[in-house]
Amino acid sequence: MxxxxxxxxxxxxxxxxxAQVMKQIVDQSLQVKLxxxxxxxxxxxxxxxxxxxxxxxxxxLSLALARAGLRVGVLxxxxxxxxxxxxLGLDGGFEFMADGVVPATGPYGMKVASMAFLxxxxxxxxxxxxxxxxxxxxxxxxMSVVREFLADILWGDLDYLVVDLPPGAAAxxxxxxxxxxxxxxxxxxxxxxxxxxxxVVRKSVVYARDLGIRLLGLVENMSGVFCPECNAPVPMFDGxxxxxxxxxxxxxxxxxxFDPEMARACDTGTPLPPDHRISxxxxxxxxxxxxxxxxxxxxxxxxxxxxx
Amino acid sequence: xxxVCIRCESFMTFENVQVPSEQSLGVTFGCPTCGSKVAMVTNxxxxxxxxxxxxxxxxxxxxxxxMELTRESLKDVRPDAVPAIPAATAQQAMLAKEMEKPAAGxxxxxxxxxxxxxxxGATTDAVGALAWAxxxxxxxxxxxxxxxxxxxMGVENYARKNGIATITPEVMDLSKSxxxxxxxxxxxxxxxxNIPSFIRPMAKKEIERIARERGMxxxxxxxxxESKSKFLGMGY
Numbered sequence: 001m002x003x004x005x006x007x008x009x010x011x012x013x014x015x016x017x018x019a020q021v022m023k024q025i026v027d028q029s030l031q032v033k034l035x036x037x038x039x040x041x042x043x044x045x046x047x048x049x050x051x052x053x054x055x056x057x058x059x060x061l062s063l064a065l066a067r068a069g070l071r072v073g074v075l076x077x078x079x080x081x082x083x084x085x086x087x088l089g090l091d092g093g094f095e096f097m098a099d100g101v102v103p104a105t106g107p108y109g110m111k112v113a114s115m116a117f118l119x120x121x122x123x124x125x126x127x128x129x130x131x132x133x134x135x136x137x138x139x140x141x142x143m144s145v146v147r148e149f150l151a152d153i154l155w156g157d158l159d160y161l162v163v164d165l166p167p168g169a170a171a172x173x174x175x176x177x178x179x180x181x182x183x184x185x186x187x188x189x190x191x192x193x194x195x196x197x198x199x200v201v202r203k204s205v206v207y208a209r210d211l212g213i214r215l216l217g218l219v220e221n222m223s224g225v226f227c228p229e230c231n232a233p234v235p236m237f238d239g240x241x242x243x244x245x246x247x248x249x250x251x252x253x254x255x256x257x258f259d260p261e262m263a264r265a266c267d268t269g270t271p272l273p274p275d276h277r278i279s280x281x282x283x284x285x286x287x288x289x290x291x292x293x294x295x296x297x298x299x300x301x302x303x304x305x306x307x308x
Numbered sequence: 309x310x311x312v313c314i315r316c317e318s319f320m321t322f323e324n325v326q327v328p329s330e331q332s333l334g335v336t337f338g339c340p341t342c343g344s345k346v347a348m349v350t351n352x353x354x355x356x357x358x359x360x361x362x363x364x365x366x367x368x369x370x371x372x373x374x375m376e377l378t379r380e381s382l383k384d385v386r387p388d389a390v391p392a393i394p395a396a397t398a399q400q401a402m403l404a405k406e407m408e409k410p411a412a413g414x415x416x417x418x419x420x421x422x423x424x425x426x427x428x429g430a431t432t433d434a435v436g437a438l439a440w441a442x443x444x445x446x447x448x449x450x451x452x453x454x455x456x457x458x459x460x461m462g463v464e465n466y467a468r469k470n471g472i473a474t475i476t477p478e479v480m481d482l483s484k485s486x487x488x489x490x491x492x493x494x495x496x497x498x499x500x501x502n503i504p505s506f507i508r509p510m511a512k513k514e515i516e517r518i519a520r521e522r523g524m525x526x527x528x529x530x531x532x533x534e535s536k537s538k539f540l541g542m543g544y
Contacts, residue, residue: 004317009312009314009317012317013312013317013318016319020367020368021363021365024362024364027507028362034507034510093386094389096373096374096375096389096391097374098374099374099510100374101375117386117389118375118378118379118382118385118386119382119385119386120384120386124384125382126383126384127383128380128381128382129352129356130353130356131353131357131360137353137357137360140357140361141381144360144361144362144378145378147362148374148376148377152374152375
């Protein structure tokens with residue numbers, strides 16, 4: 001008997017997924033879709049550079065949105081260095097129910113999820129199993145962890161979900177997020193005025209746009225200090241992010257001066273009061289973000305219409 | 309991945325999964341035509357790769373616990389985040405415990421389990437207080453034994469709630485479609501069935517929530533259509 005040609009055989013027979021692998025993967029994606037379908041706007045806060053204030057920006061932007069009366073969720077996707085709970089003064093954890101995980105409740109009723117709620121205090125992120133140090137496996141594992149954060153947290157109905165991404169110009173988290181959230185409303189890039197930081201941030205902007213992430217604008221953190229005499233912000237660096245924004249066609253959402261009170265507020269988990277000068281900076285940023293993502297109803301002023 | 313029986317020119321079908329050694333999986337496939345079998349054994353690394361996808365080989369036998377993969381995989385998981393035993397396993401353990409007890413005086417081995425499910429601690433009148441017609445009893449006995457107490461309890465609860473003294477096959481059918489306070493139209497129920505089973509309970513809860521918010525007591529086809537955008541692409 002002549003040797004059978006596998007290609008010919010495969011053409012004849014019908015494939016069935018009796019191991020249900022595809023079904024399980026489809027079900028996982030549907031679960032994300034179902035959960036995320038109840039959230040009106042999803043934005044990510046990102047930067048190529050570490051230590052520029054992504055989490056601080058995430059926390060304070062979320063607080064500003066919540067102060068505006070919006071229902072806000074915060075997802076800390078910095079799996080290795082989660083710090084959102086500390087900044088928001090949350091030391092509790094999750095509550096596990098049959099149909100999902102109840103997120104922690106932060107200031108203004110914000111719903112917060114973070115890897116910090118799953119890890120023992122001071123423990124680094126380490127995984128069980130024989131592949132825990134394999135970069136290939138780690139990528140796959142962390143992708144599934146992000147999926148579980150999106151799909152299994154009982155976010156409920158929210159106006160905004162603000163996602164704090166880990167640093168890295170070409171890290172794997174932005175493609176994972178955009179893979180699960182193709183309806184993502186946009187990204188906010190954080191930098192400092194430092195040329196070193198901006199050089200790296202520039203790469204992450206190009207990378208994010210390559211992925212199809214719409215960038216809402218840039219926040220320049222630590223842009224200066226407040227003058228002890230007149231309280232006006234004084235630049236600490238030569239130049240700034242304006243040139244970078246112009247070059248990248250990016251909106252400058254705000255320049256946040258360094259303020260020891262802000263640093264202390266983040267360290268102690270005591271959000272700044274609404275009338276604090278830094279809170280007002282973030283209120284302005286939150287307004288710009290809203291105007292960028294909310295559908296605008298353009299009504300021609302009546303007087304102009306009459307004049308025509 | 310599929311295995312092909314070259315002789316029969318057919319795909320082999322999944323039969324079972326075994327754990328021959330720690331962190332290794334043995335997956336058996338059989339040819340549906342000639343009965344030949346082949347076992348694929350994964351090494352620990354391959355097993356870890358499959359697990360990292362959150363996929364159970366051969367399909368799931370228990371519902372997915374929230375954040376199951378993350379909680380099970382973390383080396384330093386907080387004690388309050390350690391996953392509990394899945395409900396089905398807990399039920400099996402309870403069943404095994406009941407089966408170990410000596411059957412004295414004709415006591416139903418499932419009675420305490422049923423009482424526990426009822427949540428009232430009562431052990432009497434849990435079963436047998438209602439009359440079962442012969443054809444209904446016969447039908448109940450066709451249900452797998454481990455499911456039977458739950459089915460019986462559900463039917464009897466329905467009968468008591470509706471003042472029915474004798475359980476017939478018709479009553480059993482009616483109890484199946486009893487959804488509590490919220491009534492589902494046949495069309496709406498059919499559309500619900502199209503949603504993948506894994507997320508169906510959540511979708512059902514959400515649709516009932518919408519109905520209640522609107523003061524409705526019935527989930528209609530129209531409401532399902534209206535809610536469609538929320539669950540777009542989920543099969544209904």
